[in-house]
Amino acid sequence: MKPTVAPFPSSRLRRTRQSSAIRALVRSNSLSVDDLIWPVFVRDGKDTEEPVPSMPGVMRRSVDLIAKAAREAADLGIPAICLFPYTDTSLKTEDCAEAWNPDNLCNRAIRAIKDAAPEIAVMTDVALDPYNINGHDGYVVDGEIVNDATVEALVKMALTQAESGADIIGPSDMMDGRIGAIRKALEQDGHHNVMILSYAAKYASSFYGPFRDAVGASGALSGDKNTYQMDPGNSDEAMRLIERDLAEGADMVMVKPGMPYLDICRRAKETFGVPTFAYQVSGEYAMLQAAAQNGWLDGEKVMLESLLGFKRAGCDGILTYFAPEAARLLAA
Numbered sequence: 226m227k228p229t230v231a232p233f234p235s236s237r238l239r240r241t242r243q244s245s246a247i248r249a250l251v252r253s254n255s256l257s258v259d260d261l262i263w264p265v266f267v268r269d270g271k272d273t274e275e276p277v278p279s280m281p282g283v284m285r286r287s288v289d290l291i292a293k294a295a296r297e298a299a300d301l302g303i304p305a306i307c308l309f310p311y312t313d314t315s316l317k318t319e320d321c322a323e324a325w326n327p328d329n330l331c332n333r334a335i336r337a338i339k340d341a342a343p344e345i346a347v348m349t350d351v352a353l354d355p356y357n358i359n360g361h362d363g364y365v366v367d368g369e370i371v372n373d374a375t376v377e378a379l380v381k382m383a384l385t386q387a388e389s390g391a392d393i394i395g396p397s398d399m400m401d402g403r404i405g406a407i408r409k410a411l412e413q414d415g416h417h418n419v420m421i422l423s424y425a426a427k428y429a430s431s432f433y434g435p436f437r438d439a440v441g442a443s444g445a446l447s448g449d450k451n452t453y454q455m456d457p458g459n460s461d462e463a464m465r466l467i468e469r470d471l472a473e474g475a476d477m478v479m480v481k482p483g484m485p486y487l488d489i490c491r492r493a494k495e496t497f498g499v500p501t502f503a504y505q506v507s508g509e510y511a512m513l514q515a516a517a518q519n520g521w522l523d524g525e526k527v528m529l530e531s532l533l534g535f536k537r538a539g540c541d542g543i544l545t546y547f548a549p550e551a552a553r554l555l556a557a
């Protein structure tokens with residue numbers, strides 16, 4: 226619909242910008258705590274937390290402290306928390322068996338959160354990289370990331386997460402056919418209500434660097450992820466991937482990274498009209514924090530403005546390391 230604009234001075238578009246009250250009244254998009262998913266890093270030990278140097282303000286926490294953090298997040302009204310394990314190098318193998326160990330860090334954290342904060346939704350990550358000696362999201366055979374054998378491993382991983390109590394499974398691996406395989410296995414095992422939030426349009430991005438430090442995958446990774454993650458130049462391909470994942474049984478879809486890919490968020494929402502999320506990834510977080518720490522940007526203001534941008538682009542929610550800080554500011 227094309228808005229009608231009367232000729233000046235009948236029309237003065239500044240009229241609706243004249244006061245805070247009127248601006249609030251006519252604002253089309255807003256950010257609320259309901260829009261936030263908080264990604265957190267889990268490590269071993271007890272009552273232990275350590276900062277991630279390239280992500281100021283972000284911690285790796287032991288399972289007991291993750292449960293405490295989840296309780297605090299729930300009290301702030303944050304609807305979901307997403308777990309990423311920092312796996313000890315001694316547990317990384319070529320067969321990635323730790324990924325489906327019912328007692329691995331992630332599965333223990335799910336159970337601890339469910340005890341401490343049953344009302345918060347727990348989302349998990351499905352990809353082999355935290356457990357893979359090669360640092361890749363899939364099995365590496367003769368230098369190639371093999372698809373179908375990886376999907377079988379991902380299914381085992383997703384099932385142990387669902388059995389541990391995960392509400393939302395987040396396959397981030399970008400293998401072909403994994404959504405259908407995971408959905409079928411979840412149905413067969415009676416996990417009818419477990420949701421899949423597919424990382425459908427995940428780009429091979431250089432904005433993931435600090436995350437790889439946070440989960441201890443930077444040193445392990447040999448080569449790059451360009452044969453499975455998307456080429457940053459592509460947009461139509463993102464629509465094909467989203468359509469394919471929805472057809473295979475995804476309940477919600479994600480675009481990742483966020484800020485450099487807002488065009489994809491908008492296209493995804495307009496094309497499919499399904500719950501659409503963006504991941505404001507570690508590099509986006511790090512650059513805003515670095516500029517704020519240098520006094521070059523107002524940290525709180527750019528954080529809220531960047532998150533509102535996702536809403537304007539059509540997203541229903543955002544995975545962001547800023548979640549608790551944003552929730553506190555929104556409540557103030």
Ligand SMILES: NCC(=O)CCC(=O)O
Pocket residue numbers: 350352397432433434435436437505506507508
């Ligand atoms: N599968 C999860 C990620 O790759 C996160 C990336 C980031 O925050 O940089």
